[in-house]
Amino acid sequence: MALITTPNIVDPDDFYAELIALHQGRAKEESDAINARLVLLLANHIGDRRTLREAFEAAILQERTEP
Amino acid sequence: MGKIFETPLYPYRRSPDQDRPAPARHAAIVVGAGPVGLAAAIDCALNDIPVVVLDENDKVSFGSRAICFAKRPLEILDRLGCGAPVVDKGVQWRHGKVFFRDRQVYEFDLLPERGHKRPAFINLQQYWFEHYLVERLKALAAEGKPIEIRGGNRVVSVRPGGDHVALDVVTPDGPYAIEAEWLIACDGALSPIRAMLGLDFVGRVFEDNFLIADVVMEADFPTERWFWFDPPFNPGQSALLHRQPDNLWRIDLQLGWNVDKEQEKSPERVIPRLKAMLGEEVDFELEWVSIYTFQCRRMEKFRHGRVLFAGDAAHQVSPFGARGANSGLQDADNLVWKLKLVRDRIAPESLLDSYDAERVAGADENLLNSSRATDFITPKSEVSRLFRDAALDLAARHTFARPLVNSGRLSVPCTYDGSPLNGPDADALPRRTRPGSPAPDAPLGSGWLLDRLGGRFQLLAIGAPAPDSLDVYGVPVETLRLDPNDDPSGALRERFLGGAPAALYLLRPDQHVAARWTAYDEGAVRAALLKTIGRT
Numbered sequence: 256m257a258l259i260t261t262p263n264i265v266d267p268d269d270f271y272a273e274l275i276a277l278h279q280g281r282a283k284e285e286s287d288a289i290n291a292r293l294v295l296l297l298a299n300h301i302g303d304r305r306t307l308r309e310a311f312e313a314a315i316l317q318e319r320t321e322p
Numbered sequence: 323m324g325k326i327f328e329t330p331l332y333p334y335r336r337s338p339d340q341d342r343p344a345p346a347r348h349a350a351i352v353v354g355a356g357p358v359g360l361a362a363a364i365d366c367a368l369n370d371i372p373v374v375v376l377d378e379n380d381k382v383s384f385g386s387r388a389i390c391f392a393k394r395p396l397e398i399l400d401r402l403g404c405g406a407p408v409v410d411k412g413v414q415w416r417h418g419k420v421f422f423r424d425r426q427v428y429e430f431d432l433l434p435e436r437g438h439k440r441p442a443f444i445n446l447q448q449y450w451f452e453h454y455l456v457e458r459l460k461a462l463a464a465e466g467k468p469i470e471i472r473g474g475n476r477v478v479s480v481r482p483g484g485d486h487v488a489l490d491v492v493t494p495d496g497p498y499a500i501e502a503e504w505l506i507a508c509d510g511a512l513s514p515i516r517a518m519l520g521l522d523f524v525g526r527v528f529e530d531n532f533l534i535a536d537v538v539m540e541a542d543f544p545t546e547r548w549f550w551f552d553p554p555f556n557p558g559q560s561a562l563l564h565r566q567p568d569n570l571w572r573i574d575l576q577l578g579w580n581v582d583k584e585q586e587k588s589p590e591r592v593i594p595r596l597k598a599m600l601g602e603e604v605d606f607e608l609e610w611v612s613i614y615t616f617q618c619r620r621m622e623k624f625r626h627g628r629v630l631f632a633g634d635a636a637h638q639v640s641p642f643g644a645r646g647a648n649s650g651l652q653d654a655d656n657l658v659w660k661l662k663l664v665r666d667r668i669a670p671e672s673l674l675d676s677y678d679a680e681r682v683a684g685a686d687e688n689l690l691n692s693s694r695a696t697d698f699i700t701p702k703s704e705v706s707r708l709f710r711d712a713a714l715d716l717a718a719r720h721t722f723a724r725p726l727v728n729s730g731r732l733s734v735p736c737t738y739d740g741s742p743l744n745g746p747d748a749d750a751l752p753r754r755t756r757p758g759s760p761a762p763d764a765p766l767g768s769g770w771l772l773d774r775l776g777g778r779f780q781l782l783a784i785g786a787p788a789p790d791s792l793d794v795y796g797v798p799v800e801t802l803r804l805d806p807n808d809d810p811s812g813a814l815r816e817r818f819l820g821g822a823p824a825a826l827y828l829l830r831p832d833q834h835v836a837a838r839w840t841a842y843d844e845g846a847v848r849a850a851l852l853k854t855i856g857r858t
């Protein structure tokens with residue numbers, strides 16, 4: 256499945272607030288650990304290696320070569 | 323009684339070669355009587371290639387070194403005639419635990435696939451492994467096979483000639499010269515022969531030290547592989563505990579880079595470390611202590627004319643994953659039948675280039691796996707450690723993260739995909755037995771499939787008619803006919819037929835699949851055989 260890069264989250268403001276709240280009051284080290292665990296959890300949920308690779312590319316702000 | 327690794331097994335004896343006016347020329351000389359050199363020599367003898375093994379030493383490996391031997395090398399030993407004593411002496415295991423900091427994160431069961439004569443792994447001290455190989459070598463010599471081992475023979479120079487390789491050897495009685503039509507260099511990671519020929523050995527150095535201790539203790543730890551990441555008794559580092567026969571336990575403690583090796587090896591430092599790990603109350607005795615560092619590297623080519631490199635001389639991997647000796651045995655397995663055909667002038671010399679192609683691919687697979695394990699165990703950056711710890715923390719709660727945890731992916735044999743020797747494949751047949759793969763074992767009504775394979779070219783005909791034998795330009799191909807119904811467990815069907823009613827497999831002397839079909843066609847079998855001996 257191609258990586259979805261168009262809006263896909265219902266109530267984006269709520270999601271964003273929850274994400275920030277997750278890190279509220281935590282030390283940088285703890286936040287970093289949470290983020291790493293989050294990446295692994297979400298990556299496993301997606302599962303598909305092609306989609307994951309597209310996400311890696313998108314994350315480093317690389318232009319997509321193919322549609 | 324002295325320890326087995328302190329007893330000379332093949333003490334120096336003067337050879338008639340040392341008194342000849344001109345150097346004696348041998349068909350094959352193997353330098354190095356480690357596991358790989360011994361296996362290669364035994365295979366030569368079984369193929370009636372006269373062979374002499376030279377080793378500067380006269381004993382088995384000092385201390386245990388390799389302890390974990392995988393199924394494929396055990397199957398190779400079966401073919402060489404010494405699988406049984408090795409497996410009988412070894413400890414079988416399949417369970418393990420992984421710990422992170424002060425707690426267990428998960429336990430595993432390797433759940434080895436059923437229907438194989440040999441277990442997925444055994445643990446056995448390398449010195450025992452070599453001991454049984456030396457015994458086999460001596461038994462073959464006693465039967466009159468052309469094989470000889472010379473201890474106290476150090477090779478000091480190597481000069482490749484057109485049709486031979488000339489060697490200078492130093493012995494307690496002084497030097498002598500000797501020649502080989504083919505030289506198999508199994509002289510270990512520091513390979514003096516590689517250095518003498520000025521050949522490269524490039525790769526990655528891992529800046530780390532590991533303390534390895536084999537201790538004798540009467541402990542009631544289960545027969546499991548225990549691996550710790552960042553344990554309280556070795557903070558920031560890793561640790562491993564694994565059982566060997568004779569109440570011997572392997573302990574491997576990561577130390578880091580900046581340590582005083584001599585000091586760390588002293589009992590005053592080692593014993594408190596071990597007590598912190600095993601508990602104050604556990605009584606143990608140190609059998610062997612060593613500190614090792616490692617590199618992951620290989621030679622660019624394993625064949626240099628008439629010099630063939632095998633084992634650690636050709637490639638070196640980290641011990642995590644038990645791929646050193648295990649892969650070296652597969653080198654020997656791959657090489658000797660080719661040498662036999664070339665020596666008998668049935669195959670062109672270029673067949674030996676396929677040794678290079680196939681085993682370089684095997685080495686690359688092992689290097690990749692062992693480098694990855696090492697990078698997980700010792701993260702090379704802050705972010706790499708962050709993800710490593712994240713995987714371990716998640717593994718305690720969620721099964722999905724367990725396959726990410728890498729404390730060594732244990733050795734599995736390489737499939738020679740893309741080998742120049744591979745012939746046609748048949749899509750209807752199972753992927754695991756595609757050309758290039760080692761034939762998997764299967765129980766038959768009487769005995770095991772692999773016990774009936776190897777040492778010659780064979781056509782495995784399962785439920786398909788085929789002639790009893792074929793002669794392809796002097797190469798005999800023997801048919802092994804199997805009834806698809808003589809398959810008590812269903813493994814034969816699952817591994818070799820899939821949904822197809824019948825199949826034919828052309829098998830190489832090393833039990834690897836060369837080509838396969840769903841119906842017999844003599845022309846196709848002949849063409850595939852020529853391809854697999856490098857004649858097309």
Ligand SMILES: Cc1cc2nc3c(=O)[nH]c(=O)nc-3n(C[C@H](O)[C@H](O)[C@H](O)COP(=O)(O)OP(=O)(O)OC[C@H]3O[C@@H](n4cnc5c(N)ncnc54)[C@H](O)[C@@H]3O)c2cc1C
Pocket residue numbers: 353354355356357358359376377378379383387388389390391448475476477478508509510511513514515534614632633634635641643644645646647648649650
């Ligand atoms: C701590 C540790 C743990 C390991 N664990 C495992 C494991 O669990 N499983 C696994 O598969 N592998 C393991 N290995 C790797 C394994 O020990 C090696 O891969 C294996 O010994 C290589 O065998 P070899 O025959 O190529 O070389 P070696 O065993 O090194 O033998 C080389 C031989 O060449 C001889 N020699 C050298 N120079 C000369 C000369 N000039 N003239 C004559 N003779 C010479 C030496 O005397 C020696 O006998 C481990 C290694 C270490 C260090």
